[in-house]
Amino acid sequence: MSITHIDTLLVANRGEIACRVMSTAKAMGIKTVAVHSAIDRNARHVREADLAIDLGGAKPADSYLRIDALIAAAKASGAQAIHPGYGFLSENAGFARAIEAAGLLFLGPPASAIDAMGSKSAAKALMEAAGVPLVPGYHGEAQDVETFRAAAEVIGYPVLLKAAAGGGGKGMKVVERESELAEALASAQREAQSSFGDSRMLVEKYVLKPRHVEIQVFADQHGHCLYLNERDCSIQRRHQKVVEEAPAPGLSAELRRAMGEAAVKAAQAIGYVGAGTVEFLLDERGDFFFMEMNTRLQVEHPVTELITGLDLVAWQIRVARGEALPITQEQVPLIGHAIEVRLYAEDPDNDFLPATGTLALYREANAGPGRRVDSGVSEDDEVSPFYDPMLGKLIAWGENREEARLRLLAMLKETCVGGVRTNLAFLSRVLAHPAFANAELDTGFIPRHEAQLLPPVAELPAEFWQLAAEAFVQSETPRQRHDDPHSPWSNHNGLRLGLPAQTDLHLSCQNERQVVRLRHASASTVRLQGEVLQVERDGLRQQHLAIRRGDSLYLQFGGELHSIQRVDPIAEVEASHQHHGGLTAPMNGSIVRLLVEAGQQVEAGTALVVLEAMKMEHSIRAPHAGTVKALYCSEGELVSEGTVLVELEEA
Template sequence: MIRKLLIANRGEIACRIIRTARRLGVATVAVYSDADANALHVQQADEAVHLGPAPAKESYLDIDKVLAAAKRTGADAIHPGYGFLSENAGFCRACEEAGIIFVGPPAAAIEAMGSKSAAKRIMEEAKVPLVPGYHGTNQDPGILEGHANRIGYPVLLKAAAGGGGKGMRRVDKADDFHAALDAAKRESQNAFSDDVMLIERYVVNPRHVEIQVFCDKQGNGVYLFERDCSVQRRHQKVVEEAPAPGLPEETRKKMGEAALRAAHAIGYVGAGTVEFLLDGSGAFYFMEMNTRLQVEHPVTEMITGQDLVAWQLAVGAGDPLPLAQEDLHIIGHAFEVRIYAEDPDNDFLPATGKLLRHQPPPQDSAVRVDTGVQTGDEISVHYDPMISKLIVHGRNRREALAKLDRALQHYQIAGLRHNIEFLRRVINHTAFVNGRVTTHFIEDHEQEILQQEQQLRAQQCAAIAAFLQHSETRAQHRSAPRADAFSPWHAGNNWRNGLTVWRRQKVEVHGREIEIHFSGSEEKLQWRCDAAVDAQQGTISSLHGQNVAVLDGRRVNFSSVAQGSEGTVFVSGEQVDFKILPPDIGETSDTAHGLEAPMNGTIVALLADAGAKVSKDQPLLVMEAMKMEHTLRAPADGTVNQFFCAPGELVDGGSLLVDFTVETAEA
């Protein structure tokens, strides 16, 4: 029995493990960096130990510091979570040498699957189906190109030591091979300190189906069915579900048995995931094995009724598996979506900033939210931008999908960009509703999912009008003399003797400038707006602290959040961000052309020379943020006058990186 557990991770991962440990009566120790001093996982643990500065290499990835924290607190076990040190064989061995239980597989199993090329050879011997490819050690670019030509395009370059889409590139033709190889190697080196590549045939329109396996130290093993993780972007999962829609029972059994062969081939112990590509014919191919608990494990917990972290702690302590294969059954259907701080309308660039509101939907046995943040927390550049995971369960797929959409409508996040509306578009797409999913789902339906024009509705205009009135009232109250607080001349409703006054304010919504007119007080406000696509006027009341808009007899509740000149309103399951525009006083100014950093990050490479003439969309520089590379391109034909950054430099979001002159057409 484990008595005290140190969790060598952060955020929602640590919080999720703490929840099970607390239920089992196991004391918990959190670790944290400077950036996480007030983080939720630190608050929830029984104890917490500071590791060092914000960069993960100087804190969460420092094995000596983590082990010292365990010894200092008397922890007899370490759970690595997922990510960071979870698949580090050296860390596993260091725990064993220190006499501390590593809640995970043996070091030899981690090493066997740590190299994708070595894993392919092991799987071939275990008779697990493989995708045709090259998994050798010769990394000469010419040799790699030759193998790509032999396999046939399109091919997929994959970091041998990687995961999560890092160091991965699809190459469609030979002319693009070397540029893609350089980019994949560079990203892999940054993420894993290793740039060894393997090459596989790119299976067109496959599904990504993975099997959850569990083995104990007594040699027992089970599979807890499958998860379909096909809906992805940049090789990172967006929606996961269990069981996989439309998967025949015979295929499920074959995949489960193949996954167990893979696990037994490396002497596996604990929770692991074997990932497969499934083509339209029902054939499946081994991709990789993740020697840890997966981010999407909650959907498996939902359909089996099992707590996989509890299983991990039991197996880690030497206990046998709690159930045999015949005791496991699929119960209903479950979905998981990942709520990210990112901008889907701007190539999914990660977003950083303060969470002015983080209000998940109500939770019960069918709705679960795993998160490591709360209102007021910062989403920083140092770690993954995931805010939370939303998991739902239903008696069948259609019911679970309805619950997921309802929960997303009730999820309120303000202060930075996020992907909730994007997720709603994905799960409500006809193809997804009907279970027609592949790894190209987002690309295939990009026009419907990513390029929807957002229209402003009357109920949203009403909420913005109420926000403007409230802001105006507060400003007037602040300016009123305290000694004359009841004077009508300083009332917050713009009182005039015998006259109704309409005020107007311009705001920017969805990139559009609109004008809203309003009159009255916070208790009874009238408004009108010509920009709404439906009703264009109505009344607003504040009853018992609750904002209510009345539109042709229809009552709609709403709420709002403000920061400076920017605001957010939540109404009828939709969110509208807007900016209050200053009054137009007739002044204009010229702004210098240039490229600004879209987020905090590190400059990786400059791809042009100062003084060079470039074409529109030509790559100018590469920056890395939140473990991903981003290429900044020329906004138009023109000249690069000067770079204000250098490779290796950390830059702030919004800072000017390039002075750029747009080429003007000659008269």
Template structure:
């Protein structure tokens, strides 16, 4: 076994590998960019080596720097995690040439499966079922369009070298094909350096089921059952579970054996995932093989009781697989939710910022949290905005669902927008709870998953008000302790007056609505009036941001986290956001850029879609901004005239920068 390994990755997967290595007594070397100098994986590793600037292409993607780091530290092997160089055959070959073990498959297997079109040919020869489509080398746009017409719509255009949902477009009709092809090729060349695409028939209401396979250098190969990854947004997974609901033992065996055949066809070694598109009747087709450990591998670990990273290390060291096929068993049911910094109500737009508050649920035998960040860390625009993976296990699916609902309710994040509330709605929606699964679930359940924004409820407003009052008392006590006369009554914030009790107004903004809480101080409580309805409130500060609040005859436990003027209220499993409103600082927040025509985050302009001086309708695409590995289309907020673009194609833009000069129609 190795005594020291280098982890050529960052974030939660680097921390995950460190955890297993530490248990096995293996020393670890982290690598990092300038943006990750204080990252959690750097703090956890035994050693760390700086690779370069924040941009991945100047740090995490520079193979020579990683190899040099191995030589400097004496690392005998490299674990690539997922993403970055994990499926790069040149990197695997370069490591081998330098006598360093790649904890992954042979370069030949990566190469064979790296091209979706070549992989389809190999799988066809191995009698693995294939989806109807075009996988040829002729990439003439006219020919591709013709092939799509012959296959019949809807079709899916996919980057041959793609993965993670990037370089993929669904085309519903022939007229949309040219623009979709151009967009797909543009994203493919940006993400993978290769704009080769393939076209496949789009299966209506498909399920995405993948099989975890493992092979060693001695010819042994097993499958560790399946994961259902059907719940996706923008072709990227949101929720995963194992085993797949409704899977029969016969279908599981058929898919498992097909996955093993796929692995053996390319001489596979190590951990891999064979992904299938499955129809509702159980028919399945090979989609692709990911030649690495998957993000969702923890659900497989939870139902099998195996540590897949340990398996990787043992296989890479030349040892046989720890278990044979007949020794592997499924126990219980596991779910994984990906906690992202993103705004689900704005098309899952990634978010950046500091994690002012990060309080995950307590871990146990039933609850696991894999994360690469801690409270106080930042989610930057340079990498994937994942905060953590929340994994739960129980004896059956209903039990796992209940644990996931509770764990999400207990997850508190403040400082940036997250998808936690969206995930809570998703897990609770009838379609998911009833295992009515397919890759279009989010779209067909959008009325449930994206309800109209409701006003912040009265209880949350009362809690926010009590939170302000308690914080003022806390600050007053702290100031009194530092003063020359800590017992002076002038330090008190109890509203005492000579005759009548004191009254004041505490104001918040709920979206655009101004909410005013009229507060009257009493001897041991406050009388708070909202919209003419009064409540007697008391509060007691507990640990951290948590406090107990009594509202008339009810007692609640809540938290309020302040980030500048923003107040994040955590109450009974829900999160509410308010802005503390100070009348002395109110300004007219007019929008001088025609309504939202600013960069949602730092990025690069990749396409201009209109002409200066052009009259456009509301919703007309104006430009495409690439940010955090995704393309975002900026559209006209109303009918009007596009006066000018503020940036040219290829230029970088800052967060909040105006992108166009736009004049709304009169």
């Protein structure tokens, strides 16, 4: 087979995966082409590409999901190949066929393989015929609610509804009882249609305390296929992974081989080419059940790269060019341990709802041996409601799991994000939890340890407010003398001749307000040196990161980065028009459905409005029984966080 030439590569994606693919392509001397929506014009993946082409629109359907526009962009840029990344069209067989028909290379498997595994239902039927054990479920063509109700009765509650054509937690709902099935099915179907253009669903038994273990497979066009060890992805929220590691803790060499060989057989059965992942549920007895195959590169591929020393994107490019895999199964390395966490713009204290806004502060962990950051954003970038809220990934490698865990904890401590809520502190709590340190892993980890991982927001102590006030004053007082550090004019102590010897600062943080009285001494035990607040007490010096961005101060205290603002009590005026009983949008998004009308009486818990943000649906429910007095939104309307959607009069 002759080697196909690739000197220009178009990446049909955005964010961190687009930047990741471009990094390898550039290292291989390949020119990169970015595509972008109208609102992504200045996004990081656009800035890092050699060429960029505007697809228009904002929603994925109007931009990143337009197959015709992507093919036209590849032609216009002179690209010979297209990398789909993950999500969007990465597992769309029609996209793969359109690329082939246009005479271009698709850096993914053949369309026939996507067809075989792209439908969870078809994939399970294929695995069943091959003798691979399956979780009990219904994967048929009939999609009416009665069919699902009958299947769920046979399977037994709780059951798991899953989009047949997708992954990543989109179109996935756990149903605890029969009365919840109809509403959950309708919502999951809408999510699946919105995210994948396919509303078909399957239902299966919700296995209790399973581990999620997946096998990375790779195949070339010469009939060779091998597995690159496994990953444990059991730490999940909203059925979406947040912590991944390789290899899976506690797996014996025999079980690794059995799962790996099963994954290779599955890939070979469908004529697979390129990178793919076969996902299994692993129970406590060591039995494993086929879940699905993802016919693309996975978000968590960096942990596999770190324990093997391989570049999987480079392998994708070489395999697409027609090259053979460079090693055999016996030569696959397994060196040390790697752990990855996903940094999301979301609010862990509010059911992990996605967050939007401007990254007023964004600082990544320092690079170094065993440290890797794959990200798709920079400071001052906008996090929009239209796309997945993942900002990036932090990955650490160590000679053993504990070394990797401690290194990753240090990286999280060095990471600073301001202006948008994130799961940064939550990730640190997960890694620091004794159960995680002991590798006690299963998909119920987060809910089981919720009390420690998601503690109630505690009132900030007086020490915090005092440090915040000192940092605020000193960050606002420029150093006047650089030649004499002992001069009173070089101290950041707020001393002002002829003015009061004390100042009252009105500060706000985490919905708390505090008035702090600062007394201006000539020598302070708290000094701001650059972006480090040094505190000396009883001969002990402590340091806190204190970063000023505009009107906000970001202070590291108690293991978390807090955003503090100075409040002007005179200028602050309370909002004059407030809707009594108003139910507001929890985030920026678009209204998918209005489920009630003005004048309608509702019970507590009734779904009133369905909001879509970052490819997920969120129902706004009645907090109490009452009458819908007014609706302030319409279907298809874009709304901002805090917008009043429904006025509900209490019964």
